[in-house]
Amino acid sequence: xxxxxxxxxxxxxxxxxxxxxxxxxxxxxxxxxxxxxxxxxxxxxxxxxxxxxxxxxxxxxxxxxxxxxxxxxxxxxxxxxxxxxxxxxxxxxxxxxxxxxxxxxxxxxxxxxxxxxxxxxxxxxxxxxxxxxxxxxxxxxxxxxxxxxxxxxxxxxxxxxxxxxxxxxxxxxxxxxxxxxxxxxxxxxxxxxxxxxxxxxxxxxxxxxxxxxxxxxxxxxxxxxxxxxxxxxxxxxxxxxxxxxxxxxxxxxxxxxxxxxxxxxxxxxxxxxxxxxxxxxxxxxxxxxxxxxxxxxxxxxxx
Ligand SMILES: *Cc1c(COP(=O)(O)O)cnc(C)c1O
Numbered sequence: 352x353x354x355x356x357x358x359x360x361x362x363x364x365x366x367x368x369x370x371x372x373x374x375x376x377x378x379x380x381x382x383x384x385x386x387x388x389x390x391x392x393x394x395x396x397x398x399x400x401x402x403x404x405x406x407x408x409x410x411x412x413x414x415x416x417x418x419x420x421x422x423x424x425x426x427x428x429x430x431x432x433x434x435x436x437x438x439x440x441x442x443x444x445x446x447x448x449x450x451x452x453x454x455x456x457x458x459x460x461x462x463x464x465x466x467x468x469x470x471x472x473x474x475x476x477x478x479x480x481x482x483x484x485x486x487x488x489x490x491x492x493x494x495x496x497x498x499x500x501x502x503x504x505x506x507x508x509x510x511x512x513x514x515x516x517x518x519x520x521x522x523x524x525x526x527x528x529x530x531x532x533x534x535x536x537x538x539x540x541x542x543x544x545x546x547x548x549x550x551x552x553x554x555x556x557x558x559x560x561x562x563x564x565x566x567x568x569x570x571x572x573x574x575x576x577x578x579x580x581x582x583x584x585x586x587x588x589x590x591x592x593x594x595x596x597x598x599x600x601x602x603x604x605x606x607x608x609x610x611x612x613x614x615x616x617x618x619x620x621x622x623x624x625x626x627x628x629x630x631x632x633x634x635x636x637x638x639x640x641x642x643x644x645x646x647x648x649x650x651x652x653x654x
Contacts, residue, residue: 410558543576594619
């Protein structure tokens with residue numbers, strides 16, 4: 352099975368902020384790699400789907416919240432590559448499906464709802480037996496596609512960066528993408544992860560755990576910014592909305608509010624504060640996720 356991605360543009364962003372501080376900023380447009388299996392999720396699914404095929408599994412089972420990019424991507428990938436898909440969704444079922452779940456269902460995903468309390472226990476065996484026993488012959492992809500094969504896929508992200516760079520930035524939900532990027536860094540290159548959920552040292556610990564699994568030394572060639580989550584996962588404010596709107600208007604790059612909007616907000620704040628020395632080249636990895644923005648229409652417009 353060959354998993355295809357379109358060519359990935361590296362788009363230069365040039366505005367008063369980058370000019371004033373004398374840095375070069377590029378955006379790696381993973382959001383354009385596939386219409387539905389967008390962004391870093393394609394990388395995380397790639398080797399998982401190949402493994403599922405190798406093991407002769409006809410079904411892929413995974414987990415996610417009701418607006419999850421990973422759920423949407425897995426459903427689309429199942430349709431494209433011929434797997435049945437099952438999504439275990441956190442929270443109760445609503446009579447009207449939100450755009451993410453509607454899309455997943457249209458791709459053929461079977462949706463199973465579990466309470467938030469049960470969902471918390473999703474990784475313990477009792478939960479698996481209780482919820483999943485009725486399905487057989489499935490291949491399990493963890494929430495967010497975060498496992499070793501997912502990380503292996505993410506080591507290929509930097510291959511599309513065809514300029515010499517000093518810093519590569521990505522947003523972090525599970526830390527799998529950041530780990531893959533760290534594993535692929537060359538000497539003198541640094542990775543910066545932007546944690547988009549609350550929790551002191553949360554991504555730091557996840558990433559250190561993964562790096563140990565890969566027998567990779569834990570060095571100082573990466574850092575994690577914990578101060579741009581705006582209060583927690585999917586928490587937004589008017590400042591973020593106006594930043595994303597302005598950034599899109601100036602550069603024609605749409606950003607999602609959960610991940611890349613917060614990352615880019617953070618990058619600009621750091622550029623303005625002089626974090627990056629003059630002459631440095633920064634690459635921001637745009638991990639896609641735009642399908643999730645529909646869920647913010649009401650808060651954003653106040654209607
Ligand atoms: C899932 C996702 C992330 C987070 O990736 P992790 O590997 O879980 O850290 C970042 N950006 C977007 C758009 C995503 O959909």
